[in-house]
Amino acid sequence: MADTTGTTTTDVAGRNELSIIAHRGFAGVYPENTLAAVEQATTGARQADLPEMVEVDVMASADGEIVVFHDTDLARVTNAPADLAEQKVWETPFETLSELEVLGTxxxxxxxxxxxxxxxxxxxxxxxxxxxxxxxxxxxKNLPREVRETQKELWLDFAAEVSETLADYDHEILVSSFAEGALAAVREVAPEIPLAAVFATSITDGMEIARRYDCEAVHPPWNMISGTPLFNSEYGTLGPYEDIDLVDIAHSEGRAVNAWTVESWYQATHLRQAGVDGLITDYPGVVRFGDATAE
Structure with missing residues (x-):
């Protein structure tokens, strides 16, 4: 399996393979964050399309169960009735969540x-x-010093429970988050788990957070990679960004760069040429058509 955590500069600089990380279990072709998705992504896909990693989102239910779910509320993904659709996932007991159907599947x-x-x-x-x-x-947010401890405390119990669950398995693990408090909490309760800071608003702020918690990887959006035709392309509300060579800086510090969320061979080709280490993608096979031109 390709190393997606980039624990040393030598590892990162010498890597020739591009790691594929199945975003929510290849959400472009399977129902996101479900057992069917992760099973199809890892056992049902053709051999050439098998990912090195599967990415899933986790949060707490109202009764403290660790559930795999992305959105804050239930409206988009489930068939929750109108009186529940806008309810927060963490306000909903797991028994209720476990009875909801995901994306009509x-x-x-x-x-x-x-x-x-x-x-x-x-x-x-x-x-x-x-x-x-x-x-x-x-x-x-790149948190100011005075609120970092409070934000970390919000995550500590959850981080401990997730870490204990992960410790019972032999999979290669990478914990990532947009939330600085989450990274701080995992570093405190399970310092052996590799971390990735997920970037959104600023390269400079993202790198400060990655350094603060010695993250093994950084996860920028695909339009954050300078030196490519993708840089500062329209991608929802993300960007524009500082003209900083994130890949070069991250690699010089021994951090892997896994770009999200890749949707096409065109994006994959240019990201590979730019030297990213992994693609967090909704689709298997995104590198297949770019292989000849991306070397």
């Missing part, structure tokens, strides 16, 4: 433990921390 909201059971041990897992059960978390 018959799949339900799984636990992190169930997802780990479904993934072969040779495939890694990127666990993205979304919410520990509080509306007070502050993602996508």
């Amino acid at each position: 018959g799949e339900t909201v799984p636990t992190l433990e169930a997802v780990l059971d479904a993934i072969p041990p040779e495939v890694g897992l990127n666990v993205e921390f979304k919410n520990p059960g509080s509306a007070a978390v502050r993602p996508r």
